[in-house]
Each structure stands twice: as C-alpha cells, then as structure tokens.
Amino acid sequence: MAITITDAAAQRVQSFLNNRGKGIGLRLGVKTSGCSGLAYVLEFVDELSEGDQVFEHGEVKVIVDSKSLVYLDGTELDFVKEGLNEGFQFNNPNITGECGCGESFNV
Numbered sequence: 001m002a003i004t005i006t007d008a009a010a011q012r013v014q015s016f017l018n019n020r021g022k023g024i025g026l027r028l029g030v031k032t033s034g035c036s037g038l039a040y041v042l043e044f045v046d047e048l049s050e051g052d053q054v055f056e057h058g059e060v061k062v063i064v065d066s067k068s069l070v071y072l073d074g075t076e077l078d079f080v081k082e083g084l085n086e087g088f089q090f091n092n093p094n095i096t097g098e099c100g101c102g103e104s105f106n107v
Contacts, residue, residue, distance in 0.1 A: 009079040025061030029068040
C-alpha cells in the first residue's frame with residue numbers, strides 16, 4: 001500500500017509546516033461526508049497515532065491512518081494552480097464516482 005506526493009505538493013506542505021513552526025507532517029484521511037459518501041481530510045500532525053502509516057517525499061511526511069488507507073491506496077497528492085485557483089488535488093485510482101461539485105467521492 002502506498003501514497004505518493006508530487007514535488008509541488010511536497011513544497012507546499014513544507015511551506016505550511018515552516019509557517020506553522022511545528023509539526024511532523026500532514027495527515028491525509030477520509031471521512032463520511034457529502035452527497036457521494038466520502039470526503040478527503042487534511043490536517044497537521046504533531047505526533048503519530050497507533051496504526052499510522054508514514055509515506056515520505058524528501059523531508060515531507062504524509063501520514064495516513066489504517067482505516068483511511070483502504071480508500072486511499074495508490075493515491076497521488078498533488079498541488080495545482082489553475083488561473084486564480086490553487087489547491088491540493090487527489091489522484092485516487094479507487095474512485096468509482098464523485099458528486100457534481102467534486103467535494104465527495106465513493107469507492
């Protein structure tokens with residue numbers, strides 16, 4: 001099982017952690033939400049929890065709990081800028097459908 005992170009996403013995460021002044025990485029998870037069932041969750045991590053899996057890209061760590069990893073295995077975390085919009089993009093091969101607004105997905 002694996003999560004990958006692009007150079008652009010790693011640089012953005014590192015920038016956030018530097019500005020925050022603490023933290024060991026970024027947690028990527030899923031929660032039940034939205035019209036399609038699941039939504040991505042991103043949050044800073046100050047300490048690991050039991051069952052966490054750590055995926056590294058250079059000095060950046062992406063932490064995923066074991067329950068979320070089932071839905072996220074093979075996902076690539078990217079950071080994209082399109083015109084005036086910018087944000088993290090999740091390239092998840094497990095998705096079988098997503099809602100019209102793009103905020104939630106199902107597997």
